[in-house]
Amino acid sequence: MRILSGIQPTGKMHIGNLLGAGNQYVDYQNKGDLFLMVADLHALTVLQNPKTFAEETLNKALELLAIGVDPAKCTLFVQSHVKEHSELAWILNTITPLGELERMTQYKDKSKKHRENINAGLLDYPVLMAADILLYKTDVVPVGQDQTQHLELTRTLAKKFNSLYGQTFSEPKTMLVKEGAKIMSLLEPKKKMSKSDNPDSYIAITDDAETIKRKIAKAVTDTGKDVKFDPAKKPGISNLLTIHSLFSNQKIPALEKRYKGKGYAPFKKALATLLVEKLEPFHRKYEELKRREVYVKTILSQGKERARTIAASNLEEIKEKVGLLPE
Ligand code: ADP
Ligand code: TRP
Numbered sequence: 001m002r003i004l005s006g007i008q009p010t011g012k013m014h015i016g017n018l019l020g021a022g023n024q025y026v027d028y029q030n031k032g033d034l035f036l037m038v039a040d041l042h043a044l045t046v047l048q049n050p051k052t053f054a055e056e057t058l059n060k061a062l063e064l065l066a067i068g069v070d071p072a073k074c075t076l077f078v079q080s081h082v083k084e085h086s087e088l089a090w091i092l093n094t095i096t097p098l099g100e101l102e103r104m105t106q107y108k109d110k111s112k113k114h115r116e117n118i119n120a121g122l123l124d125y126p127v128l129m130a131a132d133i134l135l136y137k138t139d140v141v142p143v144g145q146d147q148t149q150h151l152e153l154t155r156t157l158a159k160k161f162n163s164l165y166g167q168t169f170s171e172p173k174t175m176l177v178k179e180g181a182k183i184m185s186l187l188e189p190k191k192k193m194s195k196s197d198n199p200d201s202y203i204a205i206t207d208d209a210e211t212i213k214r215k216i217a218k219a220v221t222d223t224g225k226d227v228k229f230d231p232a233k234k235p236g237i238s239n240l241l242t243i244h245s246l247f248s249n250q251k252i253p254a255l256e257k258r259y260k261g262k263g264y265a266p267f268k269k270a271l272a273t274l275l276v277e278k279l280e281p282f283h284r285k286y287e288e289l290k291r292r293e294v295y296v297k298t299i300l301s302q303g304k305e306r307a308r309t310i311a312a313s314n315l316e317e318i319k320e321k322v323g324l325l326p327e
Contacts, residue, residue: 001032004138004172006039006079006129009060010048011195012204015275016183018067019246020144024177026068028142034074035136035307036064041079041086041128045121046114046196061296063205066286077303079132084311088131089124091322095160096127100153106146130154134161135311138172145181146192148174165321180246186219189235206286209276216240216272227259227267237264244271247278 005025007017028034038060040053048056057078069076079085101107101123111118129150133141134157141151151174158169185191185201193202200215207215222234229252231238244267245252259267289296320326 001140002035002136002138003028003032003140003142003175004035004037004133004136005142006037006042006132007060007064008039008043008195009053009057010043010046012199012202012206013060013063013067014193014195014202014204015243015279016144016193016202017195018205019180019183019243020177021142022064022067024142024175025064025074026070028140028175029070029073032140035138036069036074036076037079037132037307038064038077039079039129039132042125045119045125046110047117058293058296058300061300062286062289065289065296065299066282067205071299071303075303075306076299077307078300081300081304082307082311084135084308084315085128085131088135088315088318089128091318092127092131092134092157092161093124095164096153096157100156101126104149104153106150126150126153127157130157133172134158134169135314136307137169137314139170140175141172142175144183144192145176148176168318168321179242183243184235184239186215186239189220189239203275203279205279205282207279208283212275212279213272216268216275219268221264221268225263227262227264228256229253237267240268240271244274247274 005021007013007021013022025034025036038057040057043053061076061078064076065071104126107123107125110122114122126149129147130153133151133154141147141154143151151172155171158171162168183193185193185197186203187198187201191197195202195204200218203212203215219236219240221236221240224234226234227237227241228234229238229241241252241255244250244255248255255267
């Protein structure tokens with residue numbers, strides 16, 4: 001089984017990334033052939049600072065290693081290091097209906113948010129993502145809920161390519177976790193937690209104890225004071241209950257029972273303590289890796305070599321099927 005996923009380099013990895021996707025990476029590296037990439041080309045669709053961008057890319061690899069991604073068990077690499085991704089994206093562009101791209105929610109949201117920079121890359125984002133996936137003839141893609149629409153398009157493109165040029169790609173499956181595929185913002189619990197928002201709206205996996213306590217204390221709860229799971233009426237406290245449940249492995253009804261009639265404060269305090277405890281091993285690993293930059297770069301270089309070998313051979317087959325003149 002071939003598995004592939006990606007994460008953008010900008011911003012800090014947060015507990016939404018971890019619960020929705022990161023834990024799945026760590027799990028899948030034991031189940032099959034996992035390719036995991038830092039999607040730096042995708043991040044370029046929003047203007048980046050060229051002075052710090054490379055460092056952020058390296059840092060994302062550090063964070064992935066810190067949460068337990070093991071280079072001995074998977075192929076960890078940087079998207080822009082394997083040029084075949086962009087090349088396949090171009091070919092897929094030529095079979096992608098424009099209308100499909102225009103209706104993508106992420107495109108609509110991002111073009112509202114970055115009105116000053118509605119570039120073609122923003123619209124084309126899902127095609128590059130389809131290329132990332134199809135280039136490796138991927139079977140399974142573990143992601144958070146926000147990426148499901150992009151994966152539907154990936155399957156549409158796989159089918160279309162197959163029908164035009166002959167059977168080449170299988171249709172990759174979207175893998176979502178049952179709980180936690182959409183962790184919500186701490187400040188606006190009707191929106192998903194995102195690393196491009198206000199830092200107080202997320203808990204980064206590298207946040208220290210004081211920061212975690214402050215952010216949880218400040219997290220928006222709802223009117224009333226019952227610790228009760230009701231996402232429609234009580235989105236704030238429901239999100240915190242989901243987070244607690246996933247980190248503590250306790251069922252939500254058991255948590256509701258424990259904090260019944262006690263108000264929000266003791267629950268929030270317990271959640272903060274839990275997060276400090278659970279994130280601590282990641283901190284230690286992260287700090288250790290910060291001192292081993294050469295080692296991390298070597299891992300990325302080895303990942304690139306392995307990814308390239310497969311990417312080059314698959315792309316050659318794809319180009320031949322399309323009818324491009326062989327070199
Ligand atoms: P962000 O959206 O925070 O910038 P990325 O786009 O790089 O993060 O996402 C990396 C992975 O984390 C993707 O699989 C994405 O679906 C998942 N993810 C992002 N935000 C959340 C969230 N709030 N809850 C669950 N999964 C998420
Ligand atoms: N677009 C994804 C996100 O923002 C990141 C990504 C890029 C990705 N290429 C991918 C995820 C391929 C899965 C497969 O979260």
